[in-house]
Amino acid sequence: xxxxxxxxxxxxxxxxxxxxxxxxxxxxxxxxxxxxxxxxxxxxxxxxxxxxxxxxxxxxxxxxxxxxxxxxxxxxxxxxxxxxxxxxxxxxxxxxxxxxxxxxxxxxxxxxxxxxxxxxxxxxxxxxxxxxxxxxxxxxxxxxxxxxxxxxxxxxxxxxxxxxxxxxxxxxxxxxxxxxxxxxxxxxxxxxxxxxxxxxxxxxxxxxxxxxxxxxxxxxxxxxxxxxxxxxxxxxxxxxxxxxxxxxxxxxxxxxxxxxx
Numbered sequence: 242x243x244x245x246x247x248x249x250x251x252x253x254x255x256x257x258x259x260x261x262x263x264x265x266x267x268x269x270x271x272x273x274x275x276x277x278x279x280x281x282x283x284x285x286x287x288x289x290x291x292x293x294x295x296x297x298x299x300x301x302x303x304x305x306x307x308x309x310x311x312x313x314x315x316x317x318x319x320x321x322x323x324x325x326x327x328x329x330x331x332x333x334x335x336x337x338x339x340x341x342x343x344x345x346x347x348x349x350x351x352x353x354x355x356x357x358x359x360x361x362x363x364x365x366x367x368x369x370x371x372x373x374x375x376x377x378x379x380x381x382x383x384x385x386x387x388x389x390x391x392x393x394x395x396x397x398x399x400x401x402x403x404x405x406x407x408x409x410x411x412x413x414x415x416x417x418x419x420x421x422x423x424x425x426x427x428x429x430x431x432x433x434x435x436x437x438x439x440x441x442x443x444x445x446x447x448x449x450x451x452x453x454x455x456x457x458x459x460x461x462x463x464x465x466x467x468x469x470x471x472x473x474x475x476x477x478x479x480x481x482x483x484x485x486x487x488x489x490x491x492x493x494x495x496x497x498x499x500x501x502x
Contacts, residue, residue, distance in 0.1 A: 249266045264289060283301070336351050356403065385398045421471060
């Protein structure tokens with residue numbers, strides 16, 4: 242898919258990877274809907290896209306609120322007429338600590354945002370995409386084996402399986418809509434900063450602080466560029482799979498095409 246004039250929704254577009262994604266989509270000529278809870282953040286992202294000659298729209302959205310999610314999709318269609326790509330980037334990692342120590346509501350909130358929020362956004366946009374006969378869904382992966390981060394890890398394991406099964410459901414229905422998982426690697430963001438600075442983070446995720454001190458963290462733009470490459474090669478043979486910044490997308494595409502010969 243070429244992104245020129247396509248319509249892309251990015252959740253969590255106010256900062257970090259989401260902002261980098263939105264800016265890259267805008268630079269590629271897409272019309273970008275920037276969604277997040279903090280309206281001043283997404284308005285800033287929109288302003289940056291427009292300053293560079295792009296087109297963007299800010300829609301304040303809590304992805305755990307079904308009414309707000311459905312309004313986000315409806316507003317996108319009202320303004321731009323279509324939705325071509327949905328990148329579910331909004332995420333939460335606030336429950337840091339052992340299961341017997343953490344607050345259950347904080348633990349559940351991580352799952353609510355990461356897993357249910359993704360499901361709600363996919364659910365809202367899929368009827369439109371399926372009716373048009375095209376569309377790409379990309380769900381943000383993350384670490385899925387993190388002691389001290391069971392809520393986050395559980396949600397990300399579930400999200401990968403959700404994406405895999407969603408791709409199979411779409412294939413069974415004969416739909417051309419595709420679903421993928423994107424893993425960004427370790428990126429220093431507002432979310433991971435808690436892991437670096439908090440006592441709980443230093444205890445349970447010392448690797449985060451080590452990665453930053455050794456300069457091993459990735460810039461968010463790496464994920465954005467990999468996403469553009471994924472969309473370039475997106476095809477039914479790859480739907481349901483996970484990719485990342487280190488993926489050789491041309492090789493992946495060649496291998497997938499050879500398997501179906």
